[in-house]
Amino acid sequence: MSEPEMDGAAATAVVDSMVRGTQATMDLHAVNQQGVLVRVRSLLPEFTGALRRVAEQVLTDPAAASRATIVELAERSGTSPATVTRFCRALGFDGYADLRLGIAAETGRARSAGWTVDIGREIQPSDPLERVLGQIMAADTRAMHDTAELLDxxxxxxxxxxxxxxxxxxxxxxxxxxxxxxxxxxxxxxxxxxxxxxxxxxxxxxxxxxxxxxxxxxxxxxxxxxxxxxxxxxxxxxxxxxxxxxxxxxxxxxxxxxxxxxxxxxxxxxxxxxxxxxxxxxxxxxxxxxxxxxxxxxxxxxxxxxxxxxxxxxxxxxxxxxxx
CATH class of the missing domain: 3.40.50.10490 (Glucose-6-phosphate isomerase like protein; domain 1)
Structure with a gap:
């Protein structure tokens, strides 16, 4: 079973506050230009409870998130479709379909750019230096691209x-x-x-x-x-x-x-x-x-x-x- 979620009024208040801050500085086009995953990572410290679990699930496997239905993403994150909808609003999207399209576009760009190393994989003490070098280069390359998208x-x-x-x-x-x-x-x-x-x-x-x-x-x-x-x-x-x-x-x-x-x-x-x-x-x-x-x-x-x-x-x- 999933952990109890915050009551509707409290959740709505939290999301509305985040949405006001988001919409004051960017619209949906700007979110897409910046990069959905970059946006999720930058807001991660502000998410709590169920919203944070959705964010972590998206960041853990963005490709799967781009293919999942709203019910599937809710089940994988141990939340509910209503929470996923609130998560979309917190990012500045009108609905889940827009979120999926944004993630799919970003993961597609990553694949076409040749980022073949899984930077989410744990580096093990026994990994050869060649593998470690690849991990570091992939992480730094992605960070540079994400910074370029974030930078005003x-x-x-x-x-x-x-x-x-x-x-x-x-x-x-x-x-x-x-x-x-x-x-x-x-x-x-x-x-x-x-x-x-x-x-x-x-x-x-x-x-x-x-x-x-x-x-x-x-x-x-x-x-x-x-x-x-x-x-x-x-x-x-x-x-x-x-x-x-x-x-x-x-x-x-x-x-x-x-x-x-x-x-x-x-x-x-x-x-x-x-x-x-x-x-x-x-x-x-x-x-x-x-x-x-x-x-x-x-x-x-x-x-x-x-x-x-x-x-x-x-x-x-x-x-x-x-x-x-």
């Missing part, structure tokens, strides 16, 4: 314009996100953008407190729930800085706080949970942002590249092994 290029444009004009850019992140932030700081520094990456909370807060209108603060967190990063971004925001969030969850506390949100997708594997698998998509988005900033500061960036290249030239080894 208008938001990237806004972020690039803000950074290009900023007197100061503060970058905040913890753990793996800190490494990604340092990479961005290095890239911006090479084109003459005054940027600092902070991993220590005290130093970061001191820098955030000195922010002024026109400055930019970039917070990086896969979950969007890292307390230190949220605190740092909030402090910079309170001083008038333009705030940017890079996260996999567009409704997370960090995203809600930010003026601009850049969203990434992930594909976890057994030995690389979401937080680790998020790193490559994060780097792709930040690389795009960096190039967009360089485009908008072309003359300054070109001059900076020439000066920095000349400065370090004497420390490069010559082809014959000697130094110049």
């Amino acid at each position: 290029l208008a938001e990237v444009e806004r972020a690039a314009v803000a950074i290009a004009a900023a007197p100061r850019v503060n970058i905040f992140g913890a753990s793996g996100s800190a490494l990604v932030g340092e990479e961005m700081q290095f890239s911006l520094h090479r084109i003459g953008v005054p940027a600092w990456a902070w991993t220590d909370v005290h130093n970061g807060l001191a820098s955030a407190a000195l922010s002024r209108p026109g400055d930019v603060a970039l917070g990086i967190s896969h979950s969007g729930e890292t307390g230190e990063t949220i605190e740092l971004l909030a402090e910079a925001s309170s001083r008038g800085a333009t705030t940017i969030a890079l996260t996999s969850f567009p409704r997370s506390p960090l995203a809600e706080l930010a003026d601009i949100t850049l969203v990434t997708a992930t594909q976890a594997t057994t030995f690389r949970p979401d937080a680790l698998s998020a790193r490559h998509p994060q780097l792709v988005v930040l690389d795009l942002l960096y190039v967009a900033v360089a485009q908008r500061t072309h003359e300054r960036s070109h001059a900076a590249f020439q000066r920095t290249a000349q400065a370090v030239h004497g420390h490069k080894a010559a082809k014959d092994g000697s130094t110049t």
Whole structure:
């Protein structure tokens, strides 16, 4: 037997709230453009109970979901057809037929793209490295494609314009996100953008407190729930800085706080949970942002590249092994 579902009024209230948020930002065409499975993954943390079981069933075997009737999907997820209908509404679809068509189109694109490795399969300790490499490559490739579908290029444009004009850019992140932030700081520094990456909370807060209108603060967190990063971004925001969030969850506390949100997708594997698998998509988005900033500061960036290249030239080894 399936677990008891929430009563009708409570379920309707939850779904109506999610539908209002969904329909405020996208219509059915936009859902299809973004990718149904990407949308399901991004909303998964917000689903509870029966709705979450439907979402997990769709993500576990999307090809089967695209062929199943509404009754079959309800049985496989241990729910009811009414719950599946509410799930469709939460994604912005009018009914189950539209959901099936969206999933079928996406799984068809995946097959035609040559994603033959089952990235949902568990990587076993005894798997040969060839198999492990295939799993990682498939997961990263899918994450890149999903990120490209999720990413709002208008938001990237806004972020690039803000950074290009900023007197100061503060970058905040913890753990793996800190490494990604340092990479961005290095890239911006090479084109003459005054940027600092902070991993220590005290130093970061001191820098955030000195922010002024026109400055930019970039917070990086896969979950969007890292307390230190949220605190740092909030402090910079309170001083008038333009705030940017890079996260996999567009409704997370960090995203809600930010003026601009850049969203990434992930594909976890057994030995690389979401937080680790998020790193490559994060780097792709930040690389795009960096190039967009360089485009908008072309003359300054070109001059900076020439000066920095000349400065370090004497420390490069010559082809014959000697130094110049």
